[in-house]
Amino acid sequence: MLHQLPxxxxxxxxxxxxxxxxxxxxxxxxIEEGQLxxxxxSARGRRVTxxxxxxxxxxxxxxxxxx
Numbered sequence: 518m519l520h521q522l523p524x525x526x527x528x529x530x531x532x533x534x535x536x537x538x539x540x541x542x543x544x545x546x547x548i549e550e551g552q553l554x555x556x557x558x559s560a561r562g563r564r565v566t567x568x569x570x571x572x573x574x575x576x577x578x579x580x581x582x583x584x
Contacts (some may be wrong), residue, residue, distance in 0.1 A: 524566075526566075526567055527564040527565065527566050527567075528564060528565045528566075528567075528570060529562075529563075529564060529565075530544045530545060530548075530555075530563055530564075530565070533553075533565055533570070545563075547573075547578070548563065552573065552576075552578050553565065553569065553570075553573045553578065554569040554572065554573070555569060
């Protein structure tokens, strides 16, 4: 399986959790439910681009999160 290489501006799941003032498990749930797009960088790692984060916010997905 090919994995995308992260750029320095891409967010880790932990960084998104900090941004939303929530926990990593809640961010993974958003990803699993398809509410927040992400890409895989390794078997266990995921990243979120600024564009993906912006789409999530613009869709009202961040309404339940402090951003």
